[in-house]
Amino acid sequence: MLATVSFAKVQYFETEEGSDRARLLAGEIIHAISQHATDRFTSLASELLPFVFLAKHDGEEHVRKTFEETWDEHVAGSRSVALYLSEILALCNAHLESRQWAIKHTAAKAIADTVLSITSAVGSEKLDKATADKIWPVLDRALSGKSWDGKEVVLEAFVRFVERGEAWWEEDGKTARVKELEKVAVREAKRKEGANEKVVKPALELLKSHLGNA
Secondary structure (H helix, E strand, O other), rough: HHHHHHHHHHEEEEEEEEHHHHHHHHHHHHHHHHOOHHHHHHHHHHHHHHHHHHOOOOHHHHHHHHHHHHHHOOOOHHHHHHOHHHHHHHHHHHHHHOHHHHHHHHHHHHHHHHHHHHOOOOOOOOOOHHHHHHHHHHHHHHHHHOOOOOOOOHHHHHHHHHHOHHHOOOOOOHHHHHHHHHHHHHHHHHHHHHHOOHHHHHHHHHHHHHHOOO
């Protein structure tokens, strides 16, 4: 079973020629395991679900839907994202520098959804310091680089991170964090000839207000 899972991951992440077909094949393999070997799928959940979560943000519709179906069949609510947060972050971080734009953008969108999901769960609207500390380095990498179609969701996640992660960046003696976040907000606001400014404005205003009162 592990060999089959490894084969599916190679198809998804490493196949460059005919990559759409290879990623779809990976989705079909994982979905077949989830349907016909449910107990094994469950026993490998910490290995499989982070992969499925990332891949359900694929830009190719058929690939995305295959992984979405698998995710929906095995996950109830957004708390599962928090449960596998470390594994999801590690997997996404590993593929943010992929040579394939499709993989790189999928990883970035998965990071964005991670932030949006864990801050949408009832009772978990605010990010605690430890969680924010885990997320920020990976979210920062997802934000870096030029603009691309769909990056808006990553900007929205950045704004949510700033709004819900105040306990982390307002921590005593951590003014450097606020300045780092402000620098990212200013940089992203200038992209696309300033078209992103409206998206990041709430975060920028919050950070500037804090620095003004510091």
